[in-house]
Amino acid sequence: MSPLLGELLGTMILIMFGNGAMAGVLLNKSKAQNSGWIVLSAGWSFGVMSGVFVAQATGSPDAHINPAVTVASLVRGELSIRDAITYIAGQLIGAFIGATLVWLNYLPHWGITTAQDAKLACFCTGPAIRNPLANIISEIIGTFALVFVIFSISGAFQSSSDQNPATNLYPYLLANLVWGIGLALGGSTGYAINPVRDLGPRIAHAVLPIAGKGDSDWGYAWIPVVAPLMGSTLAALLALAIDL
Numbered sequence: 001m002s003p004l005l006g007e008l009l010g011t012m013i014l015i016m017f018g019n020g021a022m023a024g025v026l027l028n029k030s031k032a033q034n035s036g037w038i039v040l041s042a043g044w045s046f047g048v049m050s051g052v053f054v055a056q057a058t059g060s061p062d063a064h065i066n067p068a069v070t071v072a073s074l075v076r077g078e079l080s081i082r083d084a085i086t087y088i089a090g091q092l093i094g095a096f097i098g099a100t101l102v103w104l105n106y107l108p109h110w111g112i113t114t115a116q117d118a119k120l121a122c123f124c125t126g127p128a129i130r131n132p133l134a135n136i137i138s139e140i141i142g143t144f145a146l147v148f149v150i151f152s153i154s155g156a157f158q159s160s161s162d163q164n165p166a167t168n169l170y171p172y173l174l175a176n177l178v179w180g181i182g183l184a185l186g187g188s189t190g191y192a193i194n195p196v197r198d199l200g201p202r203i204a205h206a207v208l209p210i211a212g213k214g215d216s217d218w219g220y221a222w223i224p225v226v227a228p229l230m231g232s233t234l235a236a237l238l239a240l241a242i243d244l
Contacts, residue, residue: 095200
């Protein structure tokens with residue numbers, strides 16, 4: 001077991017649950033078809049919770065499963081560059097594998113789903129209204145909220161007794177945070193708030209033999225990678241400024 005393995009497996013589970021929920025809602029003849037945004041955001045929430053548990057159990061106590069969190073920790077001096085590279089490599093590989101498992105799980109449904117945009121949405125994000133500046137701002141805000149609240153939760157734990165049972169609730173609190181961000185802020189871009197959540201599955205969409213898949217929309221792909229890193233860096237800098 002190692003941090004690389006932990007981040008890989010944790011991110012794999014995150015994507016398998018999250019993109020699995022997307023596929024269940026969007027693909028034709030799925031029993032969950034058209035069940036809506038609540039189901040989608042809940043799937044990502046449960047994916048985060050499960051991914052954190054798996055990452056911690058298999059070698060990564062930090063359980064970032066998100067390069068935005070890794071970069072924020074690097075900015076705060078909590079992580080070395082070498083460790084950050086290791087974490088992000090595991091996260092990207094895990095995201096690709098998770099997306100591939102979703103493709104296999106719903107294998108008969110791709111061919112009978114005619115909407116190429118729906119199939120792409122089972123892998124990666126896209127804006128409701130394509131406006132690069134607005135889309136960047138949305139991803140920055142969502143990721144800022146994610147990372148700043150994570151630091152706030154950690155700060156609350158550090159200021160409490162080691163025996164405080166709340167210290168065992170982090171995966172559940174994080175899951176609720178992600179669910180809340182999805183409900184409150186996710187409608188504009190699909191809330192990537194995690195570069196590999198978008199990039200790994202987008203690569204999978206590009207290389208897998210998905211029936212009738214269409215274009216992978218690489219023209220948009222840089223936004224859910226760059227903007228979350230910007231948002232997480234801003235959150236880290238604010239946390240440093242106020243000694244959080």
